[in-house]
Amino acid sequence: MDRRDFLKNLGAAGGTLLLASPWLSAFADVEHTRHSKARIGVVGPGSRGRFLMSFLKNNPKAEVVALCDIYRPSIDEALKMYPQARVYTDYRQLLEDKEVDAVLIATPLDVHFPVAMAAFEAGKHVFCEKTLGITIDECYKMYHKHLDTGRVFFSGQQRLFDPRYIKVMELVHAGTFGDIEGIRAYWFRNGDWRRPVPSPELERLINWRLYKEHSKGLMTELACHQIQVGSWALRQIPNRVMGHGAITYWKDGREVDDNVSCIYVFDNGVKLTYESIISNKFYGLEEQILGHLGTVEPEKGKYYFETIEPAPGFLQMVNDIEHKLFDAIPFAGTSWAPETANENHGEFILGKRPQGDGTSQMLDAFVEAVITGKQPPRIAEEGYYASALCLLGYDAIEQERILTFPDEYKLNYLNHHNPTTA
Amino acid sequence: MKDSVITAQRKRTELITLLVCFVIANVVNLCAIIAYGTRFVELVTQLGYVVIFSVALYICWTVLRLIYYGIRSVVRK
Numbered sequence: 397m398d399r400r401d402f403l404k405n406l407g408a409a410g411g412t413l414l415l416a417s418p419w420l421s422a423f424a425d426v427e428h429t430r431h432s433k434a435r436i437g438v439v440g441p442g443s444r445g446r447f448l449m450s451f452l453k454n455n456p457k458a459e460v461v462a463l464c465d466i467y468r469p470s471i472d473e474a475l476k477m478y479p480q481a482r483v484y485t486d487y488r489q490l491l492e493d494k495e496v497d498a499v500l501i502a503t504p505l506d507v508h509f510p511v512a513m514a515a516f517e518a519g520k521h522v523f524c525e526k527t528l529g530i531t532i533d534e535c536y537k538m539y540h541k542h543l544d545t546g547r548v549f550f551s552g553q554q555r556l557f558d559p560r561y562i563k564v565m566e567l568v569h570a571g572t573f574g575d576i577e578g579i580r581a582y583w584f585r586n587g588d589w590r591r592p593v594p595s596p597e598l599e600r601l602i603n604w605r606l607y608k609e610h611s612k613g614l615m616t617e618l619a620c621h622q623i624q625v626g627s628w629a630l631r632q633i634p635n636r637v638m639g640h641g642a643i644t645y646w647k648d649g650r651e652v653d654d655n656v657s658c659i660y661v662f663d664n665g666v667k668l669t670y671e672s673i674i675s676n677k678f679y680g681l682e683e684q685i686l687g688h689l690g691t692v693e694p695e696k697g698k699y700y701f702e703t704i705e706p707a708p709g710f711l712q713m714v715n716d717i718e719h720k721l722f723d724a725i726p727f728a729g730t731s732w733a734p735e736t737a738n739e740n741h742g743e744f745i746l747g748k749r750p751q752g753d754g755t756s757q758m759l760d761a762f763v764e765a766v767i768t769g770k771q772p773p774r775i776a777e778e779g780y781y782a783s784a785l786c787l788l789g790y791d792a793i794e795q796e797r798i799l800t801f802p803d804e805y806k807l808n809y810l811n812h813h814n815p816t817t818a
Numbered sequence: 819m820k821d822s823v824i825t826a827q828r829k830r831t832e833l834i835t836l837l838v839c840f841v842i843a844n845v846v847n848l849c850a851i852i853a854y855g856t857r858f859v860e861l862v863t864q865l866g867y868v869v870i871f872s873v874a875l876y877i878c879w880t881v882l883r884l885i886y887y888g889i890r891s892v893v894r895k
Contacts, residue, residue: 709850710864710871 416565419556419775422761425768429457434766437462437496437520439487439511441474443591444525445502448552449477451759452500458763464490467601487511491518498548498766501525504604505611509534516541521548521766523759527616528783532791535783536805542776548765550758551779553624555694557761558754560745561625564685564694567745568629573687573699576630579668580684581622583614586677588646589654606650613652614641614672615790616783618681623660623789624782625683625694626668632811633781634660634668635801641793645675658789663811670789693742697750700742777809839875843868 414420434457438445441463452458464484465471471483484490491499491514498521501511509529515522522542528551529535542549555561568576593602604610605617627633639658646654654675660668685692690701706712744750765772784805792799806812844861847868851860 706854706856708860708864708867709852709854709856710847710860710867712854712856713846713850 416569417556417562419761419772419778420562422764422770422772422775425770426764429764429767432457432767434458434763435461435495435497436763436766437464437490437493437499438474438481439464439490439499439501440470440503440507441465442467442470442502445470445500446474446477448500448502448525448755448759449474451756452763453477454756455760455763457767458759461495462490462493467598488514491515491520496520498523498762502552504601505616506530506604506609509538512538513541516545516547516549519545519547521762521769523550523552523762524779525552526620526779526783527612527786528779530610530612530616530787532784532787532802532805535780535787539776539780539807542771546771548762548769548771549776549779550762550765551776551783552758553621553779553782554754554758555621555625556628556754556775556778557757558694558752559757560697560750561628561694561754563745564692564699565628567699568685568687568692569631572690573685573692573701574689576666576685576687578666578686579626579629580686581619581625581668581682582671582679583618583622583681584672584677584679585674587674588648589674590648603650606652608651611652612787612790614654614656614674615658615786615793618672619656619658619670619789620782620786622681622683623668623670623785624778625685626660627781627785627810628778629685630662630666632662632664633801633806633809634662634785636661636798637785637789637792637801638798639670639789639793640796644673653793656789656793658792660785660789692745694745695750696742697745697748698742699745700740704740774809777807780807781809835879836872836876839879840868840872842875843871846871 436452436458438449438460441449442465449460452460460474460478460481462482462484463471463474463478464487465474466485475481475483482493482495484493490496499511499515501508501515501522501524503511503525505527508524508527512522512524512528516538524538527535528538539549567573589605591602593599600607600610605613611617637658637660639656641653641656643650643653644655655673656671658670660670662668680695682693682695685694688702690699692699707715761772784801788799788801801812803815806814808814808817847861847864850856851858
């Protein structure tokens with residue numbers, strides 16, 4: 397779905413969409429901002445940073461005016477997209493640039509916090525890739541710095557802007573799939589997650605995802621996206637988490653687990669299970685939302701109702717005759733048959749195979765917010781909890797304990813109340 | 819090779835046979851709808867299967883007739 401279709405659908409659906417996804421109000425002034433431009437500085441134009449820049453390039457309201465990285469090849473690649481951009485090797489110099497309205501942070505995880513805090517201090521709007529910080533404390537401080545400075549704050553949770561997820565949540569919240577009784581999220585890959593390193597001293601900088609000083613591995617790089625889908629669907633924040641992780645296959649000197657599993661428990665007993673393995677990709681990635689009337693698989697872009705319309709009578713009859721004629725006659729067989737899954741091909745949520753993942757719409761929303769200076773409702777809170785929950789899961793794995801969401805890091809949001817600020 | 823002649827009578831017989839097969843197939847479909855409690859709109863939506871079933875019936879009936887005429891001609895000799 398391109399920008400024009402997205403905005404058209406948004407206008408047509410209006411209130412119901414904004415109820416499930418209030419941050420879409422970022423597009424409210426899209427006509428008034430037609431002749432304005434957001435000037436953006438990119439800190440960390442590596443592969444992810446350039447991927448985001450490729451969407452900004454398609455938005456006439458956005459211009460990347462500055463780039464900052466300590467790794468020259470990344471700068472050289474980024475300059476191919478924006479040859480006029482000013483180049484810095486120190487983010488503090490970029491933040492002093494008066495021509496920069498907002499910064500897009502796509503650095504290794506451990507660098508998000510100092511850059512974002514300094515950017516808010518410098519009066520810049522901030523788009524920070526997920527996970528926001530490397531500890532819950534960092535995420536909490538970033539969120540409050542955004543509140544204190546009044547600057548726009550987005551995190552890289554593109555599913556919040558993906559039309560199929562928006563539609564799914566509208567249906568889920570309307571009760572179309574009944575009571576949501578469980579959420580199963582998983583992300584399976586088969587690869588070592590490594591990038592080629594030109595010289596050994598760059599190993600930890602380029603493959604930062606594999607080392608604990610820079611990243612928390614699968615929980616912060618993959619789970620962060622999917623756990624957020626659970627709290628979005630249930631409109632609740634889970635309060636307890638347990639988990640386990642290990643390095644079971646890629647024993648190549650990495651420090652982060654290649655095999656993790658977590659159970660998040662909501663107050664009503666509903667659970668979100670999360671699993672990620674990077675030595676088998678058969679099941680790919682999905683967030684399965686399980687209601688008592690139906691199931692949604694937003695990644696596939698499909699939903700399935702529990703009761704499906706029966707096959708035509710004629711085909712049922714042919715099927716029955718065929719079984720009577722050709723099935724083996726059982727004797728002394730099992731009295732119990734396994735309850736295998738129904739063959740239910742489901743329906744596409746948007747009527748067709750999914751396209752895109754919301755990144756384009758998310759960046760468009762950020763550009764709109766930078767131009768208007770208005771923070772869309774709940775986007776910072778969703779970003780904060782997505783980060784905090786995956787970090788809490790990581791802590792549960794590390795400590796091998798059941799952890800409860802700490803009161804001191806709660807926001808006054810959904811079912812959470814912070815006793816110190818209430 | 820000799821020219822084959824299909825008489826008007828033969829054509830009429832075959833068309834009536836095919837029509838009877840089609841009617842039988844529709845009756846079977848109707849019975850299935852009643853037996854399995856599905857929707858009557860299937861009388862129209864399942865016409866494709868009904869046509870296939872009619873042709874299958876017609877082929878079966880033709881094979882039976884060929885066997886019958888074959889045996890009869892052997893016996894008469």
